[in-house]
Amino acid sequence: MTTALGIFLVLLVIALGISFYFAISDAQLASRKVFLSKQTELAARTLEGEMNKFEDDANGILYFLIDEDLDVEDYRQDLTTATRKVVNNYPRLIDTLWVQFPDSAVYFTMTDRNDFIRKPYEGEIKSRKNNFRTLSLESQNGFQIIFRLNLEAFTSEFVADYYLNANGGKFLFIDGELTNLNPDGKRENISFTEQDLQKIQSDINYGLKGTYELSWQSQQGGMEGVLVQYPFDFGDILVNASLLFFIETEEVTSGIYNTYILLFFVLILLLLGTIVFFIVSLRNNLASQKVLENNSKEISELFDQQNILLKELKGFVYFHNSAGKITRVSDEVEEILGIPKSIFLDAFAPDSQQADVVKIREKVYEVLGSSKSHIEFEYDFVRPDGKEIRVKVFEKLIFHKNGKFNGGLGICTDITSQFESSQKLIQSENRLRVVMENIPDVIFIYDNDGNVIDSHVKEQIPGWDKSSLGKNISVLLPPDQRDETIHAFQLARKYGEIQTVDRRLNLPSGAKYFEIRYFPLDENRMMSLAKDVTNQKVWEKGLIEAMKAADEASRAKSEFLANMSHEIRTPMNGLLGIIDLLDHTNLDEEQSQYLEIIKNSGSSLLSIIKDILDYSKIEAGKMDLNPTLGNPAEELEKQIQIFYGLAQEKSITLKTDIGKAAYGLFETDFDRINQVILNLVGNALKFTPQNGQVTVSMDAEQIENELHYLKIQVKDSGIGIPEKHIPSLTDPFFQVESSSTRSYQGTGLGLAIAKKIVELMGGELNINSTVGEGSEFSFSVLLKKDLKAQEEKVQKSSDERLNWFGLGKDYPLKILLAEDNDLNLQLMKLMLEQLEYDFEIARNGLNALEMAIKGDFDLILMDVQMPVMNGLEATKKIRETPGMEKLFIVGLSANVFDEDQKKALDSGMDDYLTKPIRLVSLAQMLELIYKKKQKQQT
Known part of the structure; x- marks a missing residue:
């Protein structure tokens, strides 16, 4: 009977081992499928984005060519620089680039020694390589750019950093053909069955990604594995391409097999030892039973005491003899396992083959074979109602003084809530690990003293690698940046807030800029994220220079427009002013028609x-x-x-x-x-x-x-x-x-x-x-x-007045006219005379200042641009003179920009009239000044 039981246990272990192997193999294969799918998708999407960026850069060269401000020297130097930048930014993509000017053509290429050359184009250029694609761009004014592109070489270079297993492979699928993307021909070409190839081609045509378990032929013979394809476009250059990444199934499972077979043999040996030990133990069973009975009373008392604690711990206590039969179990078993107490006791009969019972017995035999005095393990248990719980079993083994096994006392507790919490924590840590492995930033974890205890560095940066472990933060950066860095680290530790510093590293490949953030990870650890912002710094520098150039161009343009406005509006002032005056004279019908034509033409020009x-x-x-x-x-x-x-x-x-x-x-x-x-x-x-x-x-x-x-x-x-x-x-x-x-x-x-x-x-x-x-x-x-305001009807007498002649009698003012232009002076004199105002004349700003101080004027009509001293300077001097606070000054200028008016008001002027000055505008301003003067006096 014992021998048969031992043989059965051996066979059971073999069956379990085989099932366990296949379960691990399937899980490992599924995990590799997910990883391979993510790698393929990431590579294809990033490659597609890189090609879109290339097309933008290619169009940038075309935009550069059609710039009307470029001269011949710009085409020779700046075009070469711009072209070389694009070629360098996309390694192995551009074989040759032709630029067709309206009257000539040149071509650019990179030699096998990576020398960038530019030569005139005098005929057909024969390719040095095969399988090229072309991208042609042209403008309406005769410029054309032709790119000869090696998509396969660029793709091979691009996907080189995407890791697969040692025997994995990468291929590019274009127009029904596979291109080997593995470096130095590390993986030979492979061929699929016609059926598999049609399935892959169909998915690519429909733009569908695919994961396939298939077989293929290579130089080593037939192979099986997992292949993932992800379709993408090379921008407008080529559509319906696809990346294919694959791994061999044998590679995934071979490691499991080698590891598992050793474990399997170890388990067999342990099982055989357990059987031998079990046979020997049976001989001493009767003596053990007697000792067990002697200790039963003591155990029973202890059993009862534990029940109170078990109600709080969600568990139950059991006791079994040396044969494995449960002799006693607490009432909580039904609440925890959902099984009646009687059924639980029957399940542990000596001949029981119930799976959970067999599992517990195996644990007991394993511990007995290792001479341990206790058992502790966890496993998932499915209740009869279908609910799955996690239980923890702790059992104390009882031995006679002579070493004979007498049985055991165990506690089984429901730890489902604790287990789920721990699993969530593990999943969270795994997600964090995945995130850390996939972000490009350099990550360091420190203790509170700044010593590196862990790191994650994807890019090879001297001094920032595994050799950094154990080093202090003070030695990770150049000496001139240490104090500020350590200060930021201490502030983050002290206040618990993120501190950011910018750092520059002088590497053999050139200077690199990093933005480093320090923050507490927990009470005992600090963390830093260093982001490479070199490209951003270069972009910001270029943006600043572009903004400066744009500002300078805007200022020059504004100055030009201001001067042109002044020059045009000065004669327009005379023209339209005289028209207004002439319109108020006695004219016959034909003269009135001519005048109306002149007025309309002037208004249109204005x-x-x-x-x-x-x-x-x-x-x-x-x-x-x-x-x-x-x-x-x-x-x-x-x-x-x-x-x-x-x-x-x-x-x-x-x-x-x-x-x-x-x-x-x-x-x-x-x-x-x-x-x-x-x-x-x-x-x-x-x-x-x-x-x-x-x-x-x-x-x-x-x-x-x-x-x-x-x-x-x-x-x-x-x-x-x-x-x-x-x-x-x-x-x-x-x-x-x-x-x-x-x-x-x-x-x-x-x-x-x-x-x-x-x-x-x-x-x-x-x-x-x-x-x-x-x-x-x-x-x-x-x-x-406006929800609160009420409409008010405002009557403006100035709007109702149609005849302005005689205004000076109704609203008298003593006026000083400061004007240097003879035409404008003549016009202003005629207007003021028609309005019947008395006035004096100053021919420049200095003359106006002197007359304003000596005379008793109500208003100065001050031209802004005058010789000797301009109107703005004269106004400032007048305002600085005591007693001149109430003198009204109205600026006259052909400059219409808001900043010009602001300068006039800032200098101390009360108001501003822009040329050409119309009779109505002047009359309204004089009426307004008179009313303001009356308010001052009251």
Whole structure:
């Protein structure tokens, strides 16, 4: 009987061993599948992103060529530098690069010795390698770039750092062919069965990744393994390519087999020893039973005492004899295992083959064979109700004085909650380990004194490798950076907050910059993450230089526009001023018509100058918004009234559709909104033929609380716009009909300015049009509704006044006119005389200063640009003179930029008039100054 039991146990161990082997083998193979899939996907996605980046860099060379500011020297030097940078950034990708200029061509290539050469192109260049792809880029002005690319070599170089097993392999699948990507031909070419190859090709065509268990033929013969393919595109160069990574199944399982077979034989030997020991133990069983009975009473008392504790520990106590039969078990067994007490006792009968019973017996035999006095193990137990629990068994073995085994006393506890917590902790640690292994940052873990106790370094950096273990933080960085680094480390330890420092390492390959973050890992450990920011530093340096260049260009442009504005507006001041004066004289009908033509032409020219300056201010980011309180609906109606005359002249129906919500009080820059409306409505009337229709719609939509969207739409039944021209309508100076004989005149800046203004106000300009049916322009801007303010009707007497002659009698002022330009001086004299004001003249800023100090003037009309001393300097001197605080000074200038007006006000001027100065504007300013003077006196 004993011999049969021993044979049975041996066979059972063999069966369990085989099952255990296959379970481990399957688990290992599944793990390698997941790893291989992740590696393949990461390599393919990163490679695809690298090729997209290459296409952007290739287009960057084309953009460089079409720069109109480049000269011949730039093409010779900077083109070579830019081209070499692209070639170096993508090793082994670019074989040859041709650049076709309008009148010549050159080519660039890298020799076998890595020498970068540039030569004129005089004929067909024969390839030095095979299997090339080409990328051709060309511009409208005759430039063309052709890249001859070696995708296979680049891919081989790119995936070299992706680790597989020693016998793993990497291949590239293009156009039904496999390319060996393993370095130095480490893995020979392989061939798959036709069926497997068709399956792989089908998945690639549909853009599906795949994992396959298959066999193939190589020089070593037939092999089996796991292959993962991940499809991707080489940008626009080539689509439907795929990376294939594989490992051999034999490699995965061979290590398990070698390890497991040794363990298997050891278990067999232990089992045989246990059987021998078991036979010997049976002979002494009767004596043991007697000793057991003697100790039963003592054990029973101890058993009862333990029950109280077991209720808190979720466990039960049991006792068994030397034959393995349970002689006593506490009542808690049913609560813990879900098994009635009687069934539990029957399960441990000497002939029982219940799996859990056999497992416990094996543990007992194993411990008896090693002469230990206790057993401790854990295992998963499935209750009859299907619930799986984790139990821990601790058993004290009882021996007679002569060493004979008498039985054991055990405690079984439910540790499911503790086990699940520990598993979560292990999973968390595993996830952290995976994260650490996959992030590119350099990781160090220190004790609180700064000594390195662990590290993770993927890139080979001298001094930052396994040799760093045990070293102090003070020796990991150059001497000139130690103090600041140690200070940051101590602050992070003291306050528990992340401290960041930037460090530079001078490596043999060149300088590298790192951003290092120090923070506490727990009470006893510190951690640092060092991120390589070398590329970022280079980019920031280039960005700073570009910003400086852009600022210098913007300043030069602003200065040019300011000078041009002044030079153009100075004669315009005389022209339009004289027109205003002439308009108030007695003219016959023909003269009035001529004057009207001159006035309209001058106004059109002034509008063109204003558009150019407006766009320049927007482009330079110097256009500011000046919010005011107003009623959007009333503002729209005021603007539409301007166009009623033109609409009637062309027999066009001009309608408005205004929602109720638009009649409230809102805060926004109505001047800018009106500027956009005037542009859109003016264009609609211009391009709408006789008897057409233009509809302007407005409504307000609440977003949140007082924040609203103001929606405006201008729809016409005009000639329409071709669809291909719509995206370019808002480009500066763009005109659909650009010939010299075009039907509709204009600068092409109106819509560009409108779009910029709308975007500045948080909105978007949309354009829809159909040729022959009409166009629809719509935009929306953000504005705030004033929930508290009440509308007040403000009457401005200056707006109601139509005849300004004799203004000096109603609003008398003593005026000093400071002006050096003869034309402007003559114009200002005529205007002031018509308004019937007395005035004196100063021809420069110094003269104005002296006359202001000596005379008793109410107002100085001060030209900004004058000889000897300009108007700004003169104003500052006047303000510094005691007693001149109440003297009003109004600046006169052709400069219209906001910064010019700000400079004038900062110098001490009270207000500012821009040239050309119109009679109405001057009259309104004089009336305003008089009223301010009256308030001072009261």
